[in-house]
Amino acid sequence: MPFQPLDPLLHAELRLAVMSLLISTDEAEFPYIKEQTGATAGNLSVQVDKLSAAGYISVEKTFKGKRPCTICRITEKGRQAFEAYVEALKSYLQVNKS
Amino acid sequence: MPFQPLDPLLHAELRLAVMSLLISTDEAEFPYIKEQTGATAGNLSVQVDKLSAAGYISVEKTFKGKRPCTICRITEKGRQAFEAYVEALKSYLQVNKS
DNA sequence: ATAATTTGGTTTATAACATAAACTTGTTTA
DNA sequence: TAAACAAGTTTATGTTATAAACCAAATTAT
Numbered sequence: 001m002p003f004q005p006l007d008p009l010l011h012a013e014l015r016l017a018v019m020s021l022l023i024s025t026d027e028a029e030f031p032y033i034k035e036q037t038g039a040t041a042g043n044l045s046v047q048v049d050k051l052s053a054a055g056y057i058s059v060e061k062t063f064k065g066k067r068p069c070t071i072c073r074i075t076e077k078g079r080q081a082f083e084a085y086v087e088a089l090k091s092y093l094q095v096n097k098s
Numbered sequence: 099m100p101f102q103p104l105d106p107l108l109h110a111e112l113r114l115a116v117m118s119l120l121i122s123t124d125e126a127e128f129p130y131i132k133e134q135t136g137a138t139a140g141n142l143s144v145q146v147d148k149l150s151a152a153g154y155i156s157v158e159k160t161f162k163g164k165r166p167c168t169i170c171r172i173t174e175k176g177r178q179a180f181e182a183y184v185e186a187l188k189s190y191l192q193v194n195k196s
Numbered sequence: 197a198t199a200a201t202t203t204g205g206t207t208t209a210t211a212a213c214a215t216a217a218a219c220t221t222g223t224t225t226a
Numbered sequence: 227t228a229a230a231c232a233a234g235t236t237t238a239t240g241t242t243a244t245a246a247a248c249c250a251a252a253t254t255a256t
Contacts, residue, residue, distance in 0.1 A: 001136045003115045012243070013109065017101045020190045030204070038099045041205055043244050049206095066252065068204060086191055092118045093184055110214070128233070139234055141215050147235095164223065166233060 004088035007081060009054050014039050015047045019082050022057060022074040030070035048072060056081055102186035105179055107152050112137050113145045117180050120155060120172040128168040146170060154179055 010016055017037045021028055028036075034044050048070075051057045056078030060071045074082075108114055115135045119126055126134075132142050146168075149155045154176030158169045172180075 001134065003111075003118070003135060006111050008242090011109070011111065013101075013104050014243080016190050020101070034204095036099065037101060040245060041203095042207080042246075045204095045206060046243080068251085070205075089187070089191070092114050093187070106213090112214080132233095138216060139232095140217075140236080143233095143235055144214080166222085168234075 002091060004091045006088050006092075007085050009050065009056065010081060010085040012047070014043060015051055016085075018044075018047060018051060018072070019056065019074065019078065022072060023079065023082055027071060027073050029064075030072070033072065051078070054078075054081075100189060102189045104186050104190075105183050107148065107154065108179060108183040110145070112141060113149055114183075116142075116145060116149060116170070117154065117172065117176065120170060121177065121180055125169060125171050127162075128170065131170065149176070152176075152179075 010019060014037060017039075018033055021033060021036055030041075030044070030048070033039075033048075034041060037044065039047075048057070048059060052059045055075055058073050058075055060073070062069050062071065108117060112135060115137075116131055119131055119134055128139075128142070128146070131137075131146075132139055135142065137145075146155070146157060150157045153173055156171050156173055158171070160167050160169065
């Protein structure tokens with residue numbers, strides 16, 4: 001089969017956007033991710049949970065002054081999964097499979 | 099927002115595989131697509147319908163000898179949608195957004 | 197002071213979706 | 227002529243993405 005399977009955890013618009021952000025920033029706060037992705041807080045909360053449950057990101061809950069602050073970071077496992085996903089995608093996108 | 103929305107019709111593994119096949123072959127029979135994608139006939143039938151309903155592919159039903167034969171072709175609209183999808187994907191995959 | 201608003205989320209509900217299982221129609225082979 | 231196969235379609239189900247509703251604490255306005 002010429003098509004590699006796509007990790008369903010990453011093949012979802014918002015989760016992919018979150019991972020894409022974290023790959024390059026390595027650390028981001030919940031509200032920043034929310035703003036950058038244009039997601040609702042509820043949706044983002046759910047998707048962050050899933051990425052966290054899969055071990056693709058780590059979530060640290062601290063405080064920034066008196067306010068709660070949720071910091072997300074990509075894990076090594078997440079980085080590898082992202083790279084594998086990009087590789088798999090290529091099998092679908094390379095138009096000239098000569 | 100740095101992320102472009104992804105056409106939900108194309109952001110689905112099997113439909114993307116079908117489009118990817120048709121982009122390069124320009125014409126394919128149902129059983130061939132089934133074999134190349136590894137999909138079940140039922141799933142493929144549904145997804146082909148959706149792509150067809152969206153005008154991304156055209157479906158011709160003929161006979162090959164006495165047996166029914168379903169031929170799929172990509173349309174210009176489909177080709178454009180695929181290209182736009184690939185462009186949109188890049189906003190998620192380009193790791194170094196310097 | 198206290199009421200209203202904002203911040204930073206979580207939980208719950210819903211609608212869409214992907215997928216497989218079951219079915220149909222006709223053809224070929226045993 | 228019965229069984230198996232081909233080529234799909236339809237229906238059912240479980241998952242998933244997403245938004246709506248909710249909650250708690252902090253800040254701002256009155």
